[in-house]
Amino acid sequence: MPELDFSLTPEALTLKGRAALDAAKERVDALVASKDRSFAATFEELDRIDADLEEGTTAALFLAHCSPNRDVRDAASAAETEAGKFHIDLSMREDVYAMLKAVSGAGLTPVQARLRDKTLLSFRRAGLELEPLDRARFKLLSKQLLELQIRFSKNLSEVKDFLPVTRSELAGLPEDYIARLERTQDGLYKVTLDYPDSLPFMANASSGAARRRLHELMYQRGVPDNVALLEEILSMRRRLAKLLGLPSYAHYVLEERMARTPDAVMGFLGRLRKRLSERAVSERQRLLELKRAEEPQAARLEPWDVAYYHDRLLRSAYAVDEDAVAEYFPAEKVAAGMLELYEGLLGLRFTRLEGAKAWHPEVRAYTVEDAGSGAELGRFYLDLYPRDGKFKHAAVFPLIHGRREADGSLRRPAGAMLVNFPRPAGGKPSLLKHGQVETFFHEFGHVMHGLLSEAPYGRFSGTRVARDFVEAPSQIMENWVWDKAVLKGLSGHWHSGEPLPDALIDRMLAAQRLNTAVFTLRQLAFALIDQALHGSDAVELQGTYSRIYEEVTTFPTAPDTRPEASFGHLMSYAASYYGYLWSDVYSADMFSVFSAEGDVRSARVGARYRNTVLAPGGSRDEGDIVRDFLGREPREDSFLAKLGV
Numbered sequence: 001m002p003e004l005d006f007s008l009t010p011e012a013l014t015l016k017g018r019a020a021l022d023a024a025k026e027r028v029d030a031l032v033a034s035k036d037r038s039f040a041a042t043f044e045e046l047d048r049i050d051a052d053l054e055e056g057t058t059a060a061l062f063l064a065h066c067s068p069n070r071d072v073r074d075a076a077s078a079a080e081t082e083a084g085k086f087h088i089d090l091s092m093r094e095d096v097y098a099m100l101k102a103v104s105g106a107g108l109t110p111v112q113a114r115l116r117d118k119t120l121l122s123f124r125r126a127g128l129e130l131e132p133l134d135r136a137r138f139k140l141l142s143k144q145l146l147e148l149q150i151r152f153s154k155n156l157s158e159v160k161d162f163l164p165v166t167r168s169e170l171a172g173l174p175e176d177y178i179a180r181l182e183r184t185q186d187g188l189y190k191v192t193l194d195y196p197d198s199l200p201f202m203a204n205a206s207s208g209a210a211r212r213r214l215h216e217l218m219y220q221r222g223v224p225d226n227v228a229l230l231e232e233i234l235s236m237r238r239r240l241a242k243l244l245g246l247p248s249y250a251h252y253v254l255e256e257r258m259a260r261t262p263d264a265v266m267g268f269l270g271r272l273r274k275r276l277s278e279r280a281v282s283e284r285q286r287l288l289e290l291k292r293a294e295e296p297q298a299a300r301l302e303p304w305d306v307a308y309y310h311d312r313l314l315r316s317a318y319a320v321d322e323d324a325v326a327e328y329f330p331a332e333k334v335a336a337g338m339l340e341l342y343e344g345l346l347g348l349r350f351t352r353l354e355g356a357k358a359w360h361p362e363v364r365a366y367t368v369e370d371a372g373s374g375a376e377l378g379r380f381y382l383d384l385y386p387r388d389g390k391f392k393h394a395a396v397f398p399l400i401h402g403r404r405e406a407d408g409s410l411r412r413p414a415g416a417m418l419v420n421f422p423r424p425a426g427g428k429p430s431l432l433k434h435g436q437v438e439t440f441f442h443e444f445g446h447v448m449h450g451l452l453s454e455a456p457y458g459r460f461s462g463t464r465v466a467r468d469f470v471e472a473p474s475q476i477m478e479n480w481v482w483d484k485a486v487l488k489g490l491s492g493h494w495h496s497g498e499p500l501p502d503a504l505i506d507r508m509l510a511a512q513r514l515n516t517a518v519f520t521l522r523q524l525a526f527a528l529i530d531q532a533l534h535g536s537d538a539v540e541l542q543g544t545y546s547r548i549y550e551e552v553t554t555f556p557t558a559p560d561t562r563p564e565a566s567f568g569h570l571m572s573y574a575a576s577y578y579g580y581l582w583s584d585v586y587s588a589d590m591f592s593v594f595s596a597e598g599d600v601r602s603a604r605v606g607a608r609y610r611n612t613v614l615a616p617g618g619s620r621d622e623g624d625i626v627r628d629f630l631g632r633e634p635r636e637d638s639f640l641a642k643l644g645v
Helices: 010-033 040-065 070-091 094-101 110-125 132-157 175-179 195-204 208-218 225-243 249-254 262-294 303-318 322-326 331-346 434-451 472-482 484-490 502-510 516-533 541-553 579-597 603-614 622-630 637-643
Strands: 162-165 189-192 348-353 364-370 376-383 395-400 414-418
Touching: 010 040, 010 070, 010 094, 040 070, 040 094, 040 110, 040 395, 070 132, 094 110, 132 225, 162 208, 189 195, 195 208, 195 303, 195 322, 208 303, 225 249, 225 541, 249 262, 262 303, 262 516, 262 579, 262 637, 303 502, 322 434, 331 348, 331 434, 331 484, 331 603, 376 434, 395 434, 414 434, 434 472, 472 484, 472 579, 484 502, 516 541, 516 579, 516 637, 579 603, 579 622, 579 637, 603 622
Parallel strands: 376 414
Antiparallel strands: 162 189, 348 364, 364 376, 395 414
């Protein structure tokens, strides 16, 4: 496997990116000039050019999301823009498109035919069937849109806002949490917007006024710059769709999704909303009663109350203290237990690479081998803790997409997982709440999807599947952290080493579906907002967001906030946010196969899952993949049961 260089200076990064782009352009020019019009010399060679370009630039571009050096992040963002423009130029080259259309589709294997169809579709979607003037407009808009989207995301990653609070406003927070907070010059405590600070504060701070201030600060991120950027981005997306003769940008996006049409998406979301809304009424009422026990005059439940009273209900009704549960989940123990589980389930062996070069000293690297053959399958990196300039949420970034080389050998993939777990502090190691353990498993599911790919082409490698299916192979892995035997193996009290007690696990499992309707309706609201913003007509941004959010969740957006400015998923998940719920239908259904086995750690079912679902990547239709694994048509039953409706 080639070594990835994460130590580039801003200048070297820029030069490396330009050299890779120049080399790729030369290869494309040679491809067009060649007289060889075989499938291997055209479609397959174009796929190799794209994969080699990615491999030559990926480490550099990735640094935009994680380098501790601001100058490097800026240079990487600029290089990311240039690479994006190159791909736009390539996707609109008439000579390349004409060459590809002239290649015969006769005698192709199913995966070759899929590569041909998808490649030609991508050129048509880039406007190659438009008249010259409209094609030029499409190209210009696409490049402008790329720049704006990168700026929107970069603005969010660079946020350094914090809420200054007094010691009394930290009432309810554990002492070790308080001890690790930085202080202002006048002695106040800094609660940052990073998850290790913000999530515990919203769940534990007894001061409703302080929780409200943090909530408002969270939804003022990116204001005013991102508000103006989003207005322009949405306008450009509408214009692109109009140039292609489509009713909306949602129609454009969904053409390549499992859902296919906005009507299918809205039908799915509408059915789910109907099932959840009645249950959510009783859930909100129960939380409001808890609030009124503390504040008898409280008229309503506020959005900054939900996490707090959810935590109170866990404690009072189920005797589950999430902070106490976290004592049993040191990050190192969870990581070791998770890797051991995945090894047994999927037939793998993980080996940590000591001294591996990465973008920060805290990052750890691993190789992945097939346990049976000993063959190396790939490499991954884990970056667990927050720092300035690092991606603020949790995500997996593919670094190299696996594919088959011209000589038949497999080019093995690499990926990086960025999360933001609490740092060790106060004499204690990093301790994860159960929800963070679930996040760990979810994101590592993406890692496995990328590294266990056997797809022959980079275009179909690993997670390069339909966007409304890509979450399924990660969502399915969340189920393992709700299995009693697995929880025993993952846990070990940071001080005594004892696993979670049986009685506590039983109470956690009893509370598994607590307030699922309230929390799922929040996700559903985001999906509906996303669809509305990408619908056929221009909409008033703030009013549309606020109206839909309140209609679905019953919670108004806080005054003087602009939540849409920090809705980062609108960049990469445009008109596709519904995919989190859509793909969970498939993940829940697929997990039912493991449940039916009697032991969710079954290596037999795990091997079939690896070979049937993970190995193909996007080289097969996603619906066919699911049907083959299930042995039947997919159903929504398991998904609805998971939600308790």
